[in-house]
Amino acid sequence: MGDDFSPAYFTCKGAAYIGDARKLLATLPDNSVNLVMTSPPFALQRQKEYGNLDQHEYIDWFLGFAKLVHQKLKDDGSFVVDFGGAYMKGVPARSLYNFRVMIRIVDELGFFLAEDFYWFNPSKLPRPIEWVNKRKMRVKDAINTVWWFSKTEWPKSDITRVLAPYSDRMKKLIEDPDKFYTPKVRPSGHDIGKGFAKDNGGAIPPNLLQIPNSESNGQYLSGCKAVDLKGHPARFPAKLPEFFIRMLTDPDDLVVDIFGGSNTTGQVAEAQGRRWMAFEILREYVGTSAFRFIDKDTTPKVMKDIYKRIISGESVDLDEYRKQ
Template sequence: MKSLPAFGNQPLYQTDLGAAYVADSLDMLKQLPDGSVNLVVTSPPFALLRVKEYGNKDQHEYIDWLSEFGRLVHQKLTDDGSFVIDLGGAYQRGVPVRSLYNYRVLLKFVDELGFHLAEEFFWHNPSKLPSPIEWVNKRKIRVKDSVNTVWWFSKTEWPKSDVTKVLSEYSDRMKKLIKDPSAYYTPSKRPSGHDIGVGFGKDNGGAIPSNLLQISNGEATSKYLKICKELGLSAHPARFPSKLPEFFIKMLTTPGDLVIDIFAGSNTTGYVCELEGRRWLSFEQDHQYLSASVFRFLQNEPIDVIKSLYEELIGNAGAMGTSKKVVPKIQHNLAI
């Protein structure tokens, strides 16, 4: 397996397959060789009206700010590489009218940065709390916002992709059909023009997924949150669920490929990559959040050992020029 790219500064911590850096993603991307990254998957701070503790830009400046990263990502991707970006929706200030910032990001990336929209996805989070409070809870004139847009950008028209790696479980009805096709349908040409033949009842290992990804963002029982709570630390407030990056990592890369998260937060992406055998790099400017992200990679260590490791990491100011800290190798049967 290829080694990880080398940088002028040391990682905050590393594993067998990846490394996490407290650093500005723009600086780190510039150091990478062109055409060396297979996938960038990330969830940047959204362009919300209210300033969040994890950092976010005003809607008016957001598009140009995010485009700085987009230009570099396009340059660093392999020809068959992809850039997957999760963007939440927002309202305009003071009125119950939606902002179009996430769609303007899409248009700018395609029209000006040279990306192709391979496919648009929509992440439905059924556990998302009703918001915004003013329009949904108080005045009750809007429904709750529970869907994020997820743009799958590619460098060329033919990005690396294999949908068979992310097949969905068959419905009970489809399982019965596969078991005895003749009892459920007769091969024929449908009014739509589709020719449904005998091959329709073949077991292909699962169903082709749709571009609507229904993934709950509830991880109340995760080890990461449990340790944060036990040590009295603030968990990252805008984590995305592991199944979201997992879907794209499995579909768009193969073992040994290099995956990067440029807004790593609590490093869900890095952990999923470790489980899936992908090399990974995570960049995050908030030292505390990235230090706490090491909890995802720990297994059965006593809390005093975990606390000591965290204190060592948080004490490495910026992790610039410090020695590497190797975290224990994780087991691939762990759940986030």
């Protein structure tokens, strides 16, 4: 990071900065970032308190960030973006903004779509109210699109780090293949033997990620309550960035979130032994996000002090608030 920018807070592994991510990204060396993992404000028709643009303006706006990301990524780096779906204004027809963003990022900026993911949030409330609850014309929208872009065709990736637990049926099959499976030739002509009935440490996960987003307490929200502020209204669950950080990076790689919000990405990256940087334009969100990195028994008085120091423009070493 250049001399003109000081972190709002930092730890031994990373730092959070207050400011426009376009300016902050520009200070990073080209080809220096391993993963950009982020969830930008969505292109919703109804204005949210954390800010969002009209769908028609949104795509050009986002591509300005994506172009810089392409410059800063290493050749084997990845750019993972969580986009929520939206409806067209005033009618029960879906917007295609998240798909248009994906196509333009590939066609115009030179990214590759390594794989498309879909985050199913079973705890999501029925929305939009008009079409689901009132008129009962549409089902609940519980899926976000998550695009995994890569700078080249060969991004760093290791799915053995994100294997899913075996089902009970698969565990029985591994334990005694002869008892639970008879090899057959599929209608396609493929001969399915018993070679798959071995313990590989877990099952290969699908690109449908079922992760509830239902946190109601914890260090971050406790800290927000201590300083009498609401938590960020659009937090994603830790398991979402964790999946991609584990799969796409190695220890000590650099993970960046260009729309830091409550800095879930930084918290997860640090827990996984990665270096991290988070950029967020709203000072209050950066101030409260610091609570993710301090001890759980930190008193409300100390939390208020940390928040005030960050808001006033100090650069706070959060390791001072953690037991060694």
